[in-house]
Amino acid sequence: MRTDLILLSARLLDPGTGRFLPHTALAAADGRITDLGDDRRIRALAGPATTVIDMKGAVVTPGLVDGHSHPFSGAEGTRGVDLSGCTDLESVRAALAAGIRDLAPGAWLRGWGLDPNAFGDQPVGADAIGPVLDGVPAALHLFDMHSMLASRRALELAGVDGPRDFAQAAEVVCGDDGRPTGLLLEEAAGALVEAAAPAPTPAELRAQTAAVLQGMAAAGMTGAHVMDGEGLEVYAGLEAEGALTQRLRIAPWCRPGDGPGALRRLVGEQSRGGRLWRVAGVKLFMDGTIDNGTAWLEIPDSRGESTRPFWPDPAAYTRAVTELHRAGVPTATHAIGDAAVRHALDSVAEAQAGAGAGPRHRIEHIESIPDDALPRFAELGVTASMQPTHCCEFTRADHTDNWSRRLGEERAGRAWRCRDLWEAGATVVLGSDWPIAPYPPLEVMAGARHRRPADLALPPHGAEQALTPLQALQGMTVNAAAAAGEERVAGRIAVGHRADLTAFAEDPLETADTELAGLPVLLTVLDGRPTHRDPAL
Template identity: 65%
Template sequence: MSDLVLLNGRLLDPTTGDFLPHGSLAAHGGDIVAVGDESSVRPWISPAATVVDLRGAVITPGLIDGHCHPVSGADLTRGADLSACVDLPGLRAELDRARRALAPGEWLHGWGLDPNLFGDLPISADTVGPVLAGVPAVLRLFDAHSTLASHRALELAGVTGPRRFDEAAEIVCDERGRPTGLLLEEPASMLVEEAAPKPSDEQFRARVAEVLRGMAAAGLTGGHMMEGDRAERAVLRALDERGELPLRLRLAPWCRPGDAVGELIAAQGDGGALWRVAGVKLFLDGTIDNGTAWLEKPDCHGESMHPYWPDPAAYTAAVVAFDAAGVPTATHAIGDAAIRHVLLSLEKSRTIGHRIEHIETLPDDLVPRFAELGVTASMQPTHCCEFTRADHTDNWSRRLGEERAARAWRCRDLWEAGATVVLGSDWPIAPYPPLGVMAGARHRRPARDLSQPPHGLDQALTPLQALRGMTVNAGSGRLAVGERADLTVLADDPLRVSDLDLAALPVRLTVTAGRVTHRAADL
C-alpha cells in the first residue's frame, strides 16, 4: 500500500525534456513505489493514502535551490523589505513608515538595500538623512556582505572609529575618522548586529518554519544550505523532530580563517530525517559592489585587490585538508583572482563534489578548467538580472569596467564547456521561487521590468538546461521506482512556457519524502 497516489499527471524527464509514457505514481515510506498508468497504480491506494487527481498537471523531480540561507536568512530578513526602493526618496519614505511603527526603544531593521539607489553619493547614514536620526537602525545591503548602521546604532554598539580586522573587513570612516555607518563584511557588520535585541528561540524557530513553508509553496523540495553551525543545526533538529521541516536540506557549515578544520570534519554526517551536514562553505573574497572581491586588476576605485583570507595559502591548506578527509567544499569566489586561486587549490583534489559559488566575472582561460577538474559551477543568474544593467550603468558594472562586466555570469559558456552548472537563488540575496530563478537564467532581464534589455543574452540557458540546473544537476532523482518521492507539480510544461511567463507558472503541488508540503486550494 502507499501513503500518496498521484493520478492523471504528465511525468517530465529533465534529462531529455520528454514526457514519460505513463502519468501516475505512488509513494510509500518516502520513496516512489509504483509508476504507470492509472489502472496499474490504483491498486496501491490504501484507506489512509492521500490521493490527488492532477488533471493533466506536470510532475518533475523536486526542484532544488542550489545555494540558499534559510536559517540565517530568517534573521537577515527581519524588518522592512527595502528591495523595491529604487531611489533615495523612496528609501526615506519606506524607512519613515517603518520608524513610525516602532515601539519605544525598538531597533529599526531593514534588508535588501540596493547600493545603486545612492548613485554617486556615499553609502552612509548621513546620505540617508534625518529619518535615521536618533533611531538605532540596521539596514542590510542586498548582498548581505555589508550593513548600513545609523549613528545611534553605532553608539550603542560602541563603534566609534576604525578597527583592524584579520579578514578583509572594514568600518568605513570619514576623513575625521568618524564611522559613516557603512560596515563591510561580516566581522565589521556583526559589531552592530550583535548589539541589537534578538528574538526568542521559539520566535526564531517559528520564523524559520515560515520561510521554509514559503519555499515549499514555491515548488522547492530541497536546498543546498550554505550555513549550518551548531545553533543553526539545533533549529533544524527541532523542526525536523516536530515534523515541521518541509524541505530536504544539505548543509555546508562555514569555515572562516582560523577555524578548526578538524571540528568541521567531525560535524560531517550530523543530521536528521530531512537534513544532513555534507560539506563546508568557505569565503575567498567579498563582493564587487563592496570593493571587497578579489580581482586580478583593481576596480575603478582601486579596490577589490585582496582576498578575504589574510593568507591565501592558509585557505589552500584548509581545502587540501578537507579534500583528504573526503569533505566536499563550496567556496564563495566572485572575482577572477579568487576563482583562479580556488581552481589552483583544487588541481590535485580527490574528493568529488567541490564547488565554486557565484563566479560573477570569469576570464576565458578559466572556463574549461571547471570541467577539467570536475568542479561544479554554482551560479545565481537572478543576481545578474536584478542587480546589474545591460548598459553597464549599475554599480557592479561601473566598478569592473566594460571588459570584465561583459563576462558576467557565464552560465552558458560554462555549460557548453562541460561543467556541471547548478542554479540557486542565494536567498535572501535574491527571491527564492525556483521558477523565477529558471526564468532569469533564460531571459536575463530584471523581474520588476521585463521590458528592459537582457544583460548578456548570449549567456542565457535553454529551458531544458535551466530545469536541469535545479533538478538533475542539483541532486534530484528520477521519476522511477526506488527513487525519492521528492516531486514538484506545475500547471503546465515549464519547457514550453515562454521565458517571460515562466515565473508566474502556478505550482500545484509540492511533495518531499512522499509528504505533501504544498497543495493548491482547488486541487
C-alpha cells in the same frame, strides 16, 4: 509494502531528456518512488491510508532544489523594513520613516535589501540618508548581506568610533576625519553592531524559519543546499514535529582565524543530521562582493578596490581545502572575482594532486571569470553554482549599475557566464542565494532563460549567456543531485528515487521565458508527503 502516495493522470517529465515518460501514474512508499505505470494498475496499489491525488493532466517533475540558500539566517536577516524595492534615496528615506513611526521609544530599527544603486554617485553612508535616522539605532543590511549600514546612534551603542583590525577582509569604513561612515563591510564588521542590537527570541526565529520553509514549498521547492551552519537545532525541531518542508544539505562556514581545531570540528560535524537535513560539506569564502569593493579581482575595479582576498593568507585557504579534501569533505567556496575563482580552482587542483579525486567541490557565484578558467571546472570536476537572478535584478544591460561601473565595460560584458560554463562541460547548478534574491525556483529558472530584471520591458544583460528551458530545469534537478553526489537517488522520476516532486499547471519547458515565473505550482511533495497542494487538486 504500504503505499503512502499515488499520483494519477499526470504528465511525468524527465529532466534528463526533456521528454515525457510513457507512464501516467506513480506510487510512493517510505519516501521513495516504488512504481510507475498506468492509472488503472497504480490505483490498485492504494490502501485505506494512501493519499491518492488526481493530477488532472498536470506536469510533474522531480522536486526543484535551490542550489544556494540561507533559510534560517535569511529568516533572521529579513526582519524589519523591506528596502529591496527602493530604487533611490527618497524611497529609502520614506520606507525608513514609515518603519520608525511603528517603533517603541529607544527600539532598534532593522532593515534589509538596501541596494547601493539607490545612492547613485554618492558614497554609501548614514549621512546620505539624512536626518530620518537621527537618534534612532538602526542596522540595515545591504542587499548582498555582506555589508551593513548602521546609524550614528547604533555605532554609539556598539562602541564603534573608529577603524578596527580583523582576521578576515572586513572593514569599518571611516571618512577622512577617522569617524565611521556607518558602512560596515563583511560579517566581522557587522557583528560589532549586531552584538549591541536586541536579538530575536528562539521562538520568533523558529516561527520565522518555519514560515520561510513553507513559502518555499508553496513555490515548488523541495530542497536547498544551505550555505551556512546556523539554525541546525531549529531544523531538527521542525523535523521532529513533522513540519520540515525542505530537504536541506548544509555546509557550515570555515573562516580565517577560526583556530587549529576548527577544521577538526567541521569534519566531525559531517555525520550530524536527520532524515531530511544533514551537514554535508563546508563553506569557505575567497572574497566578498564587487558592489562593496571586497571581491578579489586580477585587475582592480574602477575605484581601485577589490584587490584583496577574504583570507589574508590565501595559502592558508589552500591548506584548509586540502585538509578537508583528504578527509572526504566537499567544499563550497564563495568566489565572485576572477582572482578568487582562479585561486579556488588552483586549490582544488593542488588538493587532488596530493590525494586523488576525492569529494565533489563547488565554487559559488562566479560573477566574473576569464576564458582560460572556463574548461577547468570540467577538468577538475568542480560544480559551478550560479545565481542568475543576481545578474537580472542588480545589474543592467546598459552597465549603468554599480556592479558594472566598478568592473568597466569589458568585464561587465561577460557577467554570470552560465552558458559558457555549461558549454565548457561544467555541471551548472542554479540557486537564489535567498535572501539576496527571491527564492521562488521558477523565478530563478526564468532569470537563467531571459536574464531580464523584474521589469521585463528592460533588455537582457548578456542574452548570449542565457540557458535553454531544459538546461534551466536541469540546473535545479539533475545537476543539483549530481553536485551533491546523489544522482542515483534524486533528480529524476524513477523507481527507487526519492519521492520529492513538483507539479505545474503547464509544461515549464513550453512556457514562455517571460511567463515562467507566474506558472502555477499545483503540488509539492517531499519524501512522499504533500507539503503544498493547490485547491484545484
